[in-house]
Amino acid sequence: xxxxxxxxxxxxxxxxxxxxxxxxxxxxxxxxxxxxxxxxxxxxxxxxxxxxxxxxxxxxxxxxxxxxxxxxxxxxxxxxxxxxxxxxxxxxxxxxxxxxxxxxxxxxxxxxxxxxxxxxxxxxxxxxxxxxxxxxxxxxxxxxxxxxxxxxxxxxxxxxxxxxxxxxxxxxxxxxxxxxxxxxxxxxxxxxxxxxxxxxxxxxxxxxxxxxxxxxxxxxxxxxxxxxxxxxxxxxxxxxxxxxxxxxxxxxxxxxxxxxxxxxxxxxxxxxxxxxxxxxxxxxxxxxxxxxxxxxxxxxxxxxxxxxxxxxxxxxxxxxxxxxxxxxxxxxxxxxxxxxxxxxxxxxxxxxxxx
Numbered sequence: 001x002x003x004x005x006x007x008x009x010x011x012x013x014x015x016x017x018x019x020x021x022x023x024x025x026x027x028x029x030x031x032x033x034x035x036x037x038x039x040x041x042x043x044x045x046x047x048x049x050x051x052x053x054x055x056x057x058x059x060x061x062x063x064x065x066x067x068x069x070x071x072x073x074x075x076x077x078x079x080x081x082x083x084x085x086x087x088x089x090x091x092x093x094x095x096x097x098x099x100x101x102x103x104x105x106x107x108x109x110x111x112x113x114x115x116x117x118x119x120x121x122x123x124x125x126x127x128x129x130x131x132x133x134x135x136x137x138x139x140x141x142x143x144x145x146x147x148x149x150x151x152x153x154x155x156x157x158x159x160x161x162x163x164x165x166x167x168x169x170x171x172x173x174x175x176x177x178x179x180x181x182x183x184x185x186x187x188x189x190x191x192x193x194x195x196x197x198x199x200x201x202x203x204x205x206x207x208x209x210x211x212x213x214x215x216x217x218x219x220x221x222x223x224x225x226x227x228x229x230x231x232x233x234x235x236x237x238x239x240x241x242x243x244x245x246x247x248x249x250x251x252x253x254x255x256x257x258x259x260x261x262x263x264x265x266x267x268x269x270x271x272x273x274x275x276x277x278x279x280x281x282x283x284x285x286x287x288x289x290x291x292x293x294x295x296x297x298x299x300x301x302x303x304x305x306x307x308x309x310x311x312x313x314x315x316x317x318x319x320x321x322x323x324x325x326x327x328x329x330x331x332x333x334x335x336x337x338x339x340x341x342x343x344x345x346x347x348x349x350x351x352x353x354x355x
Contacts, residue, residue: 001224003075004215004231008208010082012249015204017089018101019253029277029308030189035182044186045193046251052197053247057238058295059199063206064213064236066137066295067106068113072123074218076355077112078211080346084108084339092331099331100299105203106143107336111343115351146296147336151306153287158310162279166314169275181274188281195288196300201246203297208246209238276311283307302332 027041036044085104092099110124117123128138169177212233215221221232230241272280284304291298 001215001220001228003079004211004220007075007079007082007211010079010086011204011207011211012245014082014086014089014101014105014207015201015246015249016253017086017093018200018204019250027189027193028304029272029280030185033182033185033272033274033277035185035274035277036189041189042251044190045196046248048190048193049197049201049251050244050247052194052199053201053205053243053250054240055194055198056292057202057205059202059292059297060206060209060238061236062137062142062295062297063105063109063203064210066128066142067125067139068110069117069123069125070210070214072113072117072120073210073214074116075211075214075220076350077116077347078109078207078214080112080115080350081105081108081343082207083346084111084343087342088335088339092335099335100301102200102203102297102299103143103147103332103335104339105207106139106297107339108343109207110139111340111345112347114340115344115347142296143336146291146298147302150287150291150298151302151332154284154303154306155310155313157283157287158280158307159313160310161283162276162311162314165275165279178274181278185274185278185281188278188285191285191289192281192304195285195292197247197250198292199288199298200300201243201250202292204246204250205238205242208242209233209236212239213237272308272312276308280304280307280311283310299332 027036027045030036030044031038031041082105085101085108088099088104088108089101113123114121125138127136127140129136172180212221212231213236215231216233224232230239233239281304284300284307287303287307288298288300
């Protein structure tokens with residue numbers, strides 16, 4: 001039981017790091033355009049992240065059961081997956097690179113499960129179709145295709161939406177525009193935070209739910225004292241306390257250390273005005289919300305970054321700092337394979353040590 005509690009704490013540590021690594025994406029443009037102060041943005045982000053986290057479980061279910069064969073998942077597998085994701089998040093945060101916590105966790109889980117299965121690639125659900133509902137699932141449909149399509153949707157959607165805004169408001173005075181979209185950006189920041197909670201907070205929920213289910217299935221949680229009975233989870237489910245804990249921890253993390261990412265997202269890609277911030281946040285929130293309802297563990301980072309890039313490109317192509325964008329893309333490309341390798345190596349080491 002002690003190991004299960006440790007795993008839950010490590011999962012919450014991942015969520016805390018996710019908070020200052022990813023949740024900063026949701027509020028970065030509002031801070032950069034000076035619509036909200038840092039304290040206001042963090043408060044708004046934490047509140048709507050919580051609401052988003054409580055709004056659904058589709059992404060959590062995908063993380064817990066839709067990517068790898070549960071037969072080859074044990075508590076050590078989950079532990080190694082979390083460690084792999086935490087290491088990658090800390091490295092990319094240190095360099096101020098907004099990489100994907102989602103893909104870091106998925107890569108770590110796939111790598112550690114592969115090691116548990118002694119290198120049997122069938123442990124990874126690559127492409128699965130439910131024979132009854134005919135719904136598609138697996139790494140290809142839920143992760144790889146969205147990973148490729150979502151940045152394109154963010155960039156093209158941001159460009160088109162901003163272009164439409166320019167046409168509609170082209171004759172409006174700059175001061176009036178700033179007044180209108182300064183207020184509108186508060187709403188778009190709230191929606192962006194909500195969609196972030198709906199997608200990103202659910203990933204850790206899925207890991208904790210998987211931990212409790214795996215522990216209960218193995219009999220480790222059969223004889224709990226009364227005050228810990230709530231941990232016993234004989235059938236896979238996501239408890240309300242898990243949702244609340246993940247959302248609160250994510251909000252705390254965002255308040256504690258998101259400034260490196262905020263600086264990159266808010267000023268190093270494109271210089272933003274309120275109308276640009278509104279367009280980027282609205283575009284990104286739309287894409288993320290749709291993906292969340294479909295149970296796709298999307299990268300918030302990818303979508304908001306490319307939305308900012310698309311919006312900035314309406315000024316002129318040179319307005320986008322392509323060198324910085326190139327560094328971010330390198331981090332995106334490396335995330336899945338490197339965290340998978342680290343997850344595999346950690347699990348292989350644990351198995352060799354008899355853990």
